[in-house]
Amino acid sequence: MCGIIGYIGFQRAQPILLEGLKRLEYRGYDSAGVATIEDGRLVIVKSAGRISNLEACLEQRPLLQSTIGIAHTRWATHGCPNDINAHPHSDASGRIALVHNGIIENYATLRQYLEGKGITFRSETDTEVLAQLIGHLYAPGQLESAVRQALIQVQGTYGIAVLCLDEPDKIVVARRGSPLIIGVGADEYIVASDASAIVQHTSQVIYLSDGEIACLDRQGLRTTTLDARQVSKAVQSLELTLEQIELGGYQHYMQKEIFEQPTALRNCMRGRLDMHESRVVLGGITKLDRELARARRIILMGCGTAWHAALIGEYLLEDFARIPAEVEYASEFRYRNPVIEFGTALVAISQSGETADTLAALREGKERGATVLGVVNAVGSTIARETDAGVYLHVGPEIGVASTKAFTGQVAVLAMVAIWLGRKRHLSPTAAEILIRELARIPERIEQVLTSAEHIREVTEKYCDRENWLYLGRGYNYPVALEGALKLKEISYIHAEGMPAAEMKHGPIALISKGTPAVFIATRGAQYGKVISNIEEVRSRGGCIIAVATEGDAAVAKLADHVFYVPDTPDPLQPLVTVVPLQLMAYYAALARGCNVDKPRNLAKSVTVE
Numbered sequence: 001m002c003g004i005i006g007y008i009g010f011q012r013a014q015p016i017l018l019e020g021l022k023r024l025e026y027r028g029y030d031s032a033g034v035a036t037i038e039d040g041r042l043v044i045v046k047s048a049g050r051i052s053n054l055e056a057c058l059e060q061r062p063l064l065q066s067t068i069g070i071a072h073t074r075w076a077t078h079g080c081p082n083d084i085n086a087h088p089h090s091d092a093s094g095r096i097a098l099v100h101n102g103i104i105e106n107y108a109t110l111r112q113y114l115e116g117k118g119i120t121f122r123s124e125t126d127t128e129v130l131a132q133l134i135g136h137l138y139a140p141g142q143l144e145s146a147v148r149q150a151l152i153q154v155q156g157t158y159g160i161a162v163l164c165l166d167e168p169d170k171i172v173v174a175r176r177g178s179p180l181i182i183g184v185g186a187d188e189y190i191v192a193s194d195a196s197a198i199v200q201h202t203s204q205v206i207y208l209s210d211g212e213i214a215c216l217d218r219q220g221l222r223t224t225t226l227d228a229r230q231v232s233k234a235v236q237s238l239e240l241t242l243e244q245i246e247l248g249g250y251q252h253y254m255q256k257e258i259f260e261q262p263t264a265l266r267n268c269m270r271g272r273l274d275m276h277e278s279r280v281v282l283g284g285i286t287k288l289d290r291e292l293a294r295a296r297r298i299i300l301m302g303c304g305t306a307w308h309a310a311l312i313g314e315y316l317l318e319d320f321a322r323i324p325a326e327v328e329y330a331s332e333f334r335y336r337n338p339v340i341e342f343g344t345a346l347v348a349i350s351q352s353g354e355t356a357d358t359l360a361a362l363r364e365g366k367e368r369g370a371t372v373l374g375v376v377n378a379v380g381s382t383i384a385r386e387t388d389a390g391v392y393l394h395v396g397p398e399i400g401v402a403s404t405k406a407f408t409g410q411v412a413v414l415a416m417v418a419i420w421l422g423r424k425r426h427l428s429p430t431a432a433e434i435l436i437r438e439l440a441r442i443p444e445r446i447e448q449v450l451t452s453a454e455h456i457r458e459v460t461e462k463y464c465d466r467e468n469w470l471y472l473g474r475g476y477n478y479p480v481a482l483e484g485a486l487k488l489k490e491i492s493y494i495h496a497e498g499m500p501a502a503e504m505k506h507g508p509i510a511l512i513s514k515g516t517p518a519v520f521i522a523t524r525g526a527q528y529g530k531v532i533s534n535i536e537e538v539r540s541r542g543g544c545i546i547a548v549a550t551e552g553d554a555a556v557a558k559l560a561d562h563v564f565y566v567p568d569t570p571d572p573l574q575p576l577v578t579v580v581p582l583q584l585m586a587y588y589a590a591l592a593r594g595c596n597v598d599k600p601r602n603l604a605k606s607v608t609v610e
């Protein structure tokens with residue numbers, strides 16, 4: 001959801017900024033732009049579309065030699081994706097340039113005020129208001145102070161980097177609600193929305209907190225709060241490596257991330273499954289173990305794929321730990337006056353740890369007295385830092401916009417949390433032992449599913465011209481049906497609906513006509529017989545059945561047009577295996593339709609606006 005980057009040091013800024021923008025492109029790709037100070041002039045180059053368009057514009061100009069600069073890749077909110085609305089934005093004098101990630105909520109009022117002062121606006125963006133306001137408040141040599149005064153007047157969220165022609169050896173950055181990390185090199189700083197744009201330059205970083213402003217020059221950095229109090233910030237080491245964010249031999253990040261799920265889950269579970277003692281070890285939440293063992297209610301929250309994982313978490317927690325659990329869309333929770341009684345624990349699930357809706361919901365829950373836990377992938381992210389305790393996924397960075405390995409990581413972590421909590425409440429050591437043993441086998445089971453990739457591709461290609469698909473499952477496989485449908489929609493733009501298989505007869509069955517693809521997750525388990533009946537119902541109305549079934553199940557093969565077999569797995573852990581063929585189907589459908597797999601239209605990986 002917009003990526004920003006800034007550089008100040010002794011190297012040429014342009015290649016560093018462009019390289020960083022490419023790493024951040026998954027955050028938005030509606031337009032891109034760069035600002036530097038070159039021979040006493042503020043130079044801004046920007047272009048609608050992908051970063052490659054910006055590169056083409058830069059190639060037509062004399063080489064930018066400057067060793068300072070800021071840049072941006074945009075996911076449009078206010079104003080359509082064109083050259084004018086692209087960042088960086090500047091003030092009326094053309095001496096200040098700014099890049100911004102977030103939303104200035106009171107931009108209309110501020111704009112009216114500034115227009116009243118005779119300032120003419122060029123773009124439709126909320127961001128230009130902030131650039132103009134800083135320019136309006138600017139007094140010579142006082143950039144930091146102008147930024148501070150402007151931010152005090154701003155409502156909303158921001159991660160910003162600001163350049164000023166009159167103070168050419170300085171970048172001022174600030175954040176509230178949007179992420180910002182400062183990479184600390186030798187006599188240089190790289191500030192970016194996330195670590196992927198920093199890691200190739202340095203592993204030493206400072207995480208800026210909400211309400212902080214940092215002033216960077218080549219001699220050092222100074223961090224203050226909005227009310228001008230000095231803060232000292234610790235330099236931390238990044239866990240990320242460059243190799244983790246490269247494509248390796250794969251064509252797309254999504255493909256890489258689907259295929260690396262066995263390894264990712266091994267990393268996720270490493271050191272956490274104690275086979276001998278039949279228990280799960282989760283260092284990040286042990287400090288709350290008495291409180292959680294006595295919790296009366298657990299609310300799980302997330303958005304998109306994380307919400308689907310949360311739904312599985314609800315089933316797991318009620319099943320293993322017998323704690324009343326419920327799932328909330330983070331975006332709804334905050335605004336509907338939720339009841340948080342004594343003994344409520346709230347679990348925020350997020351790959352990025354920066355999703356604005358999830359963050360806002362967890363703050364609301366905290367405010368109302370809930371204990372808040374995080375199930376997060378990005379180490380050091382805002383949600384990870386603002387929760388009382390949590391469990392990291394440790395599945396490595398996820399770059400493809402459509403979430404895959406983070407989903408299986410989230411489900412694995414929630415299964416471990418449910419077993420951990422279950423052992424403190426109702427789960428017998430024998431039952432825990434079986435579950436732990438089965439969890440440990442999941443990576444090899446996924447490996448087995450991945451060997452069918454070619455078959456899955458062939459089947460998918462036969463149907464990828466159909467514009468309406470249904471995904472149906474029951475019990476633990478109902479959230480998998482939702483996730484399968486979301487994957488297909490996100491990257492191949494095919495309309496797909498996921499639902500509990502039993503609900504189909506209450507309406508959606510009317511959508512079935514000859515040849516409608518219906519994907520059933522029909523693995524052996526508690527509701528197998530009922531799912532088979534649902535398959536019959538669709539088949540008799542001419543639907544094409546694509547089934548995900550347990551290996552060796554000949555009965556399903558007789559009913560379905562195509563079967564993808566998965567290894568036998570206990571019901572509660574099936575989502576970890578049954579989702580994999582659906583991820584592959586979405587991937588191959590998008591490829592066959594010529595869609596941009598890693599950067600689907602209109603989407604962004606990390607949604608840092610509400």
Ligand code: G6P
Nearest residue numbers: 303304305306350351352355403
């Ligand atoms: C966006 C992404 C989804 C993701 C959701 C939640 O919509 O496109 O793939 O599931 O945000 O993201 P989070 O980082 O909080 O898991």
